[in-house]
Each structure stands twice: as C-alpha cells, then as structure tokens.
Amino acid sequence: MRVTLTGLGHRFAGQPWLFRGLDALLRPGEVTALTGPSGSGKSTLLNLIAGWADPAEGIVVREGVDRIGWVFQNPFGPPRRTALDLVAYPLLARGTPRATAAEEALGTLDRFGLAALADREFRSLSGGEAQRLMLARAIAAGPELLLIDEPTAQLDPVTADTVNAVIGRLAEQRTIIVIATHDPRTRDACTAHVDLGERVAGDRAERVRVDARP
C-alpha cells in the first residue's frame, strides 16, 4: 500500500503555478506533515492525493487504497451522540459485533486520551476534545488513506497542543496519513514532512522541498 507523487504540479486556470516538480512517497506507518504558507496549495494537494481533482501535470498513483478518510478543521458531529457511539459506529458499519465494537472503540478513545469521556454527548465536548474524537473516529473507520486538513486551525494554542499531543499516536501500519498544517507543533509531531515552500513573485515553481524519506 502506498501513494506515489511524481513530478506533480498544479495551477488553476489563469493562475500561477502553486507548486511543481513534487515527488513524494507516502507510506503506511508514517504521519506526513504537509506545510507551506496560506494559499500555497496544501488543501489543493490533499484533493489531488485523494483523487478528487486531477493535477495540471505529473501523476498520483494510489496502490492498495480503497477507503479514504478525511478530518477537517471544524469538528462536526451529531450533538446528542456519545463519544463511544461515534467511534463504535464505523466499526458496526463494517460488521463488527456490538460488544467487540464497543470494546475496540473504548480502546481507541483511550489512545486519544478520551476514555473518561466515553459516555459524554458530542455537544458537551470542548473544541480540543471534539477534534481528538474526530481523529479517533477516523482511525476506527480503518481507511487505507487518511487526509487531515488543518486539525488545530480553529483552536487556541493550549487546546491545539492537546490535539498535537495525540498526532504521533495516529501512526498505523494499515493507514497512510497526511496532515496539512500551519502549526509548527503539529508538523513536529509528524514523522515525515513535505513543504510547499515560500511564495515568490507569484510563481513558486521548483521550490517544493520534500523531507519525506524516499
């Protein structure tokens, strides 16, 4: 299972190149930070990786990727559902028996520091707790590819750090994880890094820097 980006470049019609010449190998077991200034194309690149849009040049190859999960910056969920229900649901949907799903969901909540909140309704959670719950739910769903867009953007720095503290726990041997972020502490919690670089005179061609191991 892997996602390979080769000579990837993108621009919207009539706009300058956002990035060009991006080569990267995204693998399970790693959590790759995707960084760059506002407007550098991070969300666009997530869409290209997911196959939601076609690149202007270069190729994206997804091997062994069937299910793709997303977590966005605004945690959103049914207000009266409990944290345990929300994490158990994707397991039940995959046919896991109820008792096993509840046990696995509790284990996943524990991994994200949420075990004590298992019976709390979603609407009663703080922003940081709700975002950690969205990460726990996304992991429980077991996607081969998990794309996370600015998970701390709506949070104050202290709350953001409660989310950053669990980023390292996302790593899964069965899941390729990419996180677009402005937050240097989110980046530092990741295990690999793709940087879309600085905007220069409206054209950042060839300025993509990739730290991810080949």
Ligand SMILES: Nc1ncnc2c1ncn2[C@@H]1O[C@H](COP(=O)(O)OP(=O)(O)OP(=O)(O)O)[C@@H](O)[C@H]1O
């Ligand atoms: N469908 C579109 N058509 C034209 N331009 C677009 C489209 N989608 C995004 N853009 C532009 O492309 C640039 C990159 O947008 P993108 O959202 O990928 O950047 P980003 O790095 O994720 O930014 P931020 O950190 O602010 O979320 C922006 O200037 C944006 O306005």
